[in-house]
Amino acid sequence: MKLYRSNDQLFYRKGSIAGRCHACAERRLNVMNVYGDQRSGNCYKVRLTCALLGIAYNWIPIDIRSQDTKTEQFRRINPNGKIPAVELSDGRCLWESNAIINYLARHSSLLPNDAYELAKVQQWQFFEQYSHEPYIAVARYINVYLGRPAEKEAEYEGRQQGGHRALSVMEEQFHTSEFVAGDRMTTADISLYAYTHLADEGGYELERYPAVSSWLDRISRQPRYIGMLD
Numbered sequence: 001m002k003l004y005r006s007n008d009q010l011f012y013r014k015g016s017i018a019g020r021c022h023a024c025a026e027r028r029l030n031v032m033n034v035y036g037d038q039r040s041g042n043c044y045k046v047r048l049t050c051a052l053l054g055i056a057y058n059w060i061p062i063d064i065r066s067q068d069t070k071t072e073q074f075r076r077i078n079p080n081g082k083i084p085a086v087e088l089s090d091g092r093c094l095w096e097s098n099a100i101i102n103y104l105a106r107h108s109s110l111l112p113n114d115a116y117e118l119a120k121v122q123q124w125q126f127f128e129q130y131s132h133e134p135y136i137a138v139a140r141y142i143n144v145y146l147g148r149p150a151e152k153e154a155e156y157e158g159r160q161q162g163g164h165r166a167l168s169v170m171e172e173q174f175h176t177s178e179f180v181a182g183d184r185m186t187t188a189d190i191s192l193y194a195y196t197h198l199a200d201e202g203g204y205e206l207e208r209y210p211a212v213s214s215w216l217d218r219i220s221r222q223p224r225y226i227g228m229l230d
């Protein structure tokens, strides 16, 4: 077991989810377990939210290529077999990145109380899941994880148009507001930042989107910001 400090909080790191040791450790430290892969943008959303809000967690690395998400043990945490997933300190679980970060950000400035403003945040998060991630994240996955094999070339190319459409919608939004859902940063920015800042790895040239590029820069200058590999 390795303990280390980050943002002045005590963390616990374990290399595998085999066994129940992580749950024992979690009870001792009374913080949630986050199951994820450091190279995954969806998992980065959770890590970035925790960093910005100073929330402590146990990081449990999951290797999606080794089918770690398909084990019976992992499916008890997320029956859909995907990361990120979290196990709260009281044993309750949550999965789907945007649901997780909204839960973590409750009562913080990252999540509005006003019903309309909250719906605006969710509007952009649904946009991210349906009109952005399936193009930009999947093109990156084919390129970075799979090494862009010939049999995936048509799919890779097929994802480009949808990704550009999503980036254009964002570009237009940033002509009227500093952050995606208004004039202050919310979890919707975290949801969209995760894969937008990696879009070049999916073949998208962000220079074509100057307002998006400025917004990326604004996010990376937030207090307590961490990069994907930090």
Ligand SMILES: N[C@@H](CCC(=O)N[C@@H](CS)C(=O)NCC(=O)O)C(=O)O
Pocket: 040, 041, 042, 043, 064, 069, 081, 082, 083, 084, 095, 096, 097, 098, 129
């Ligand atoms: N909509 C989900 C997507 C989760 C997802 O697709 N996670 C990927 C890693 S980024 C995964 O677990 N892939 C492994 C698999 O599908 O078997 C979310 O936002 O959390």
